[in-house]
Amino acid sequence: MTPALTFFIGLALLVLFGWYFATDQGPRKRLLAMTLMLLLVIFSIGTIWPPQKKIALGLDIQGGTSFLIRLVAGDKPITKGMLDQAVEVIRKRVDVFGVSEPIISPVGSDRILVQIPGLDTAKIQEARDQLSRVAKLEFRLVYTDNGERLQKIDAGKEVIPPEFRIETYKMQREGEKPVEERLLVKKKADLSGERVSNAGASYEKDGWVVHLRFDAEGAKQFGNITAANVHHRFAIVLDGVIQSAPVIQDAIYGGDAQITGRFTEDEARGLASVLENPLQTPVSIEEERSVSPTLGLDSIKASILAGLVGLAITLVCVAVYYKIPGLVANIALIINLILLVGAMTMFHFVLTLPGIAGIILTIGLSVDANVLIYERLREEMALGKSLKIALNTAYEKAFSSIFDANVTTLITAAILFWQATGPVRGFAIALTLGILASL
Template sequence: MSATLKWRLILIAAVVVVALFQAWPRPGKPILNMHLGLDLRGGSHLLLEVVTDDAVKAETDLTATRTGERLRDAGFPDARAASTSTTEFEVSGIPADRLQEALSVIQEELARWKPHIEGDVIKASMPPREEEAAREQAVLQALTTITNRIDQFGVAEPVIQRVGGGEGNRILLQLPGVEDPARVKRSIQTQARLELRLAYYKDGDGPFRGESPEDVLAQLGGTLPPGVEILPAVKREDPSAPPVIDSYWAVEKTAVITGNDLQSAFRQTTRWGENAVGFRLKVAAADRFARFTRKNIDRIMPIILDGKILSAPVIRSEISVNGQISGAFTYEEAEDLARNLRAGALPARVRTIEERTVGPSLGRDSIIAGARAIVLGFLLVVGFMLVYYKRAGLNAVIALVLNLLLVAALMSALDATLTLPGIAGFILTVGMAVDANVLIFERIREELRSGKTIKGALDGGFSKALSAIIDANVTTLIAAVFLFNYGTGPVKGFAATLSIGIVASMFTAIFVSRTLFDWSLSRQTTPRLSI
């Protein structure tokens, strides 16, 4: 036996050992050390709809608030701007003799909104193009935010995709193996829109707090001042009970800090042992927050989440980088809120259109059926190769077994997810792998018929079949790459398995098979080839 052949055999043995180690089942990965997909393991299937009207309304509200502030800065102290519909807002509180002047101020910044005077108010409407852009951006941002939240839950190989093409506002989620689907669903649908604002103060009086919105409005003289709104404050005595509205506060509409200003968020424990969420601000936001708190010492700064006041701490000193949100959270609620703040706020509400759970029993049935198909296909191929190619067929069978082992090991090393289409890819790999052996064996037969020696027939058979094997596998690999790039979850699983199978089959059919032939001949005194 030559030294080269020994090294080839050592290499093959090493590959087998490493592949066995990689594909050996482990806790949480009972089949070939791979995660199981939704169709095999069970999990949650959710079809969500982004309420894009919320995003359009939020853009209209923001524009109205900025317009009111701009007018008050321009010398219209009683100017109020409020949205009247999803895409329209109106400005009131302008003296009749100055309406045209106020209109000019608005037109400087909102010419596309076509502001115009109607009676004693100024009205403006969002342009259709900006409305479409707001809706599109809401869906894209929701898709990104949901993806970030799911990734932080550690769900293996989730399917998260937009449904309905470029104009669709629905998002499909497939979450395999989720242990607590209700918690994941709750986390996905929470907007997590964080705001730190100042409670409203008027001429040294304040804050204004009451048991109902009407009570607060009465304290303000019956009229809500410009740039102010009334929000509910929630509290919870028992962490196991849902929060209830405790009171209402008058707060300024402009937020000094939002969720976009956070550098990080994390669950922490207060000095009283309660669960809370700590956060750290970005540098620019920290400077702005320091100036704000320095200016408003001894005033109340409500912490608002999704339009509800969680807590209303008093600013005792300058605050710059770190902060804390308390609210009698449970451990999971604090973790989920911190996770959602890190992932970012949803731009709009998300509704569940369809929800179903795939049970693990159905997955087990699919696994059993797939395993039967692989075994049956393998046995049929083995039977054909042994009958038609005699002892050389045993060479192909060994290469085929190693090919399947390599495919499983490579998929496990790449942390791929095994799905039902992936099992179909395994089955197809059996046929693809033996196809190369068939080409080689037929070439060897032709070389033997032409009168060549056994070694010459092996050399000629492998070299002449090589180009055909490469052509067939490369064309199939190109198709698999396109399937992976442009397909969805199940199609990607099939394409990944097929691609790995193609690469493994070229190694086993060309390198392993030839090495086995050479090893068999090296053990014979009189070379013979049964093929």
């Protein structure tokens, strides 16, 4: 479904819900309830179908790649703030790959576990580079004499100024061999990449370039530096390597800059991503492994078969024991499952093994609620009450027990989601959505 269609369907459902709650008991309210339920089921099926394309599978089902990343301590020890910043930065970098539900969680005090489901072999190296790159961007002025001082240094007539050092810039144009150029560049950055507020990549006449936008203070500093050094070179240094060293043609006060180089599309987009989300602390990949599905194809089929058989036995037992009310309960149970899977698909939740466990637990809770209601109904019918009165009384008496049980389970699920990480959160989400759907 298109976003526009989803919006209008949601709006229509919202109007019907309002109409339903504003209507008194009677045939109209029952008709509205039936219409709402039918529309929700159709909408959920449309969201789910086709399931092999719409339902996202987690790492434990479809496999992927796992990285254990360690923060490298420098002069200062690793703090919780450094770890949290690294987790957030890595999460944003992983989003570039467009994968569903990557697992990114801190391990101990200085490590981060990253699990990326469905990552093909071609992108593993790209992921490795994205995760480990610090992306320390600096703008440094080149010595302002067009290389004359460097020539004298090479001839032994001059010494290197204390605030400068010699670095090599490798320049390559398309179809030509790379040309190395030695530059006398400042040791200390005149402007750092911390002032970059936004970065993006685009294709221009000279190839792919990375555009930068500075924040207000960075734009002011950049403007002052360029104004004071017109016709002099300005080196753009990334992770200690000069990417380009253009000549400042005029003062630039707009807060925009660009990095040109020998970029492919993936490299330019990746560089823009890491520049927008720089790591404050260097990291190293301590462990990397490909995670094969813990459920192979045969195991997945066997699990689906086992689940369907278990569901069928539950439906048959309820129908046999409670007769017509049992059939109604079975229909409600199937509708509950459709709504649950539809909600998980619509909100892009990933189906993992703990999530499947949460769905199975939801089925048990729904059956338990129906048992409470129908046992109450039997008691009321045994007292000689009519079906309508007995049904209303059974719902009223059973509702408090069902509500208390579901609220207790929701509190537990909320604590799990709050304190747990990774797959356990998937369990908490599936359980919460299942309870809400059953209510």
